[in-house]
Amino acid sequence: GAVVSQHPSRVICKSGTSVKIECRSLDFQATTMFWYRQFPKKSLMLMATSNEGSKATYEQGVEKDKFLINHASLTLSTLTVTSAHPEDSSFYICSAKRGPGEKLFFGSGTQLSVL
């Protein structure tokens, strides 16, 4: 089956630094990838839709300059949390579909802890 790889799985950083999270579709091309955020004991909240070769579409309330998304190829999307603060600490999960109406394949997630 299709696999989505997400890296790193865990990162601890100091406040003010930037952190990049990578999401790769390993055996299919994904023109669209999705980034979710999950707080402890809460559900997944869609942050943005990453479109290959064009700008990402952000959900209401998500800061574009804070969460930079780059979808430079059909198999790679990156999320950069810029100038991270403790309130950015969360579980970030990427996902991709092989095609319309297909199930979403999820990465294993990145636990970000900002000190």
Next chain:
Amino acid sequence: SQQGEEDPQALSIQEGENATMNCSYKTSINNLQWYRQNSGRGLVHLILIRSNEREKHSGRLRVTLDTSKKSSSLLITASRAADTASYFCATDAPQAGTALIFGKGTTLSVSS
């Protein structure tokens, strides 16, 4: 934004009992999916039911979909301690390129 509302939010049962979780949603869908998540881990896809389907089975899982009521249920039969996890429904809109929208989830605890 969140589409679905799961009911109940938390469920505690004994091994061997059945667990039923319900999900309601608001907009039209292409399909509805159920996922499982162990604490602090990634998501595991359980089952997908399309909008023209009413019921689907997979092992000990049974999913129903009522598009007229915009609701779905997930039944886990003969539960095991290993079924302890959070369960989420997620809806897939008909429009191409749209993300799954997740419900708030049900936390299931199965005690042995």
